[in-house]
Amino acid sequence: MRKYILAAVFAAILPVAGPAGAHDYKAGDLTIGHPWTRAMPPGAKVGGGFLVITNDGDTADTLLAVTSPRADRGEVHEMAMDGGVMKMRELETGLEIPAGATVELKPGGYHIMFMGVTDGFKEGERVPAVLVFEKSGEVAVEFSTSPVGAKDMPHKHGQTN
């Protein structure tokens, strides 16, 4: 139930218009908005991936896994703050995208975790990956790469860094 409320909240606060330079992917009833990641500090082995998934269909779908030639593994994680403590957990059963809902993967919340990255992501490059959905199947996407530590996607209007 909490997931549905969260999804509804995300849907409500999402801006209608995407920023310039955004790239979208369609797969059945799903729209995947602007996948982005961040340049990794030298030697870092993990990176976060962020995107927005909208489900215009009548049935829920679930993001099960992510693969990329650049990472040994990709997982769907939830980050939560608990009394000042950062906790990160793999969503064992995936991330559900309810019918008619939009779910945002963003810093501080749900994210894709690329693990075992040997050639760190660099600013400006595009990282290929495949999102695996329970119903919609595999969707090939590219993550654009923001600067190290950036809070937002590249080229976002008004971004100063």
Place this chain on the structure above:
Amino acid sequence: MRAIRWTAWLLVVLVAGITIAVLVSDDAREAVLGTPGDGPGIASVGGPFEMVDHTGETVTEADFLGKPSVYFFGFTHCPDVCPTTLYEMSTYLGELGEDADKLNVAFVTVDPQRDTPQVMSDYISPFDPRIVGLSGSPEQVEAMTKAWRVYSRRVDQEDGEYTMDHTATVFLMDANGRFVGTIAYGEADDIALGKLERLVEGSAS
């Protein structure tokens, strides 16, 4: 009998006087109750430590005295919070400009097993060069996190890898190594910057 009664009354007046003084005066409160944080019953944050910085040098709390210090804890196998905090801290230091030289800033690993001084050195290289990376033996790291009351816990994953739950708070200490405040994860930029400015000002007075 009369003497006892007088003594009792004297005590009542004395206690009432001290109570009123403590209630109305900060100075009297400190004299009677001690400075906040000094008392044995009050939780303290910080203390002595011995760690290894990102250049491989052993450092102790003494190296961080004389200037106010900023400490935050994390690890390099961290996809979100740690690079974000490093990035935000770099931005704040950039905005402070030369005043940032009046601060020590340390990123302390909670994962000494993977975060050797060399790994820390590489990892912090894109960020403000005034940020120091602290690592050490598991015992050294445990002692420091304990002194700072930082929670950290290894969470094993299926493939033998692991992640770390950890306190994401930024700790602010004065030039004498005393805890003066925190910046919470997700705190607004202007508030965080204001806290750092006040920390610098505190060192000048």
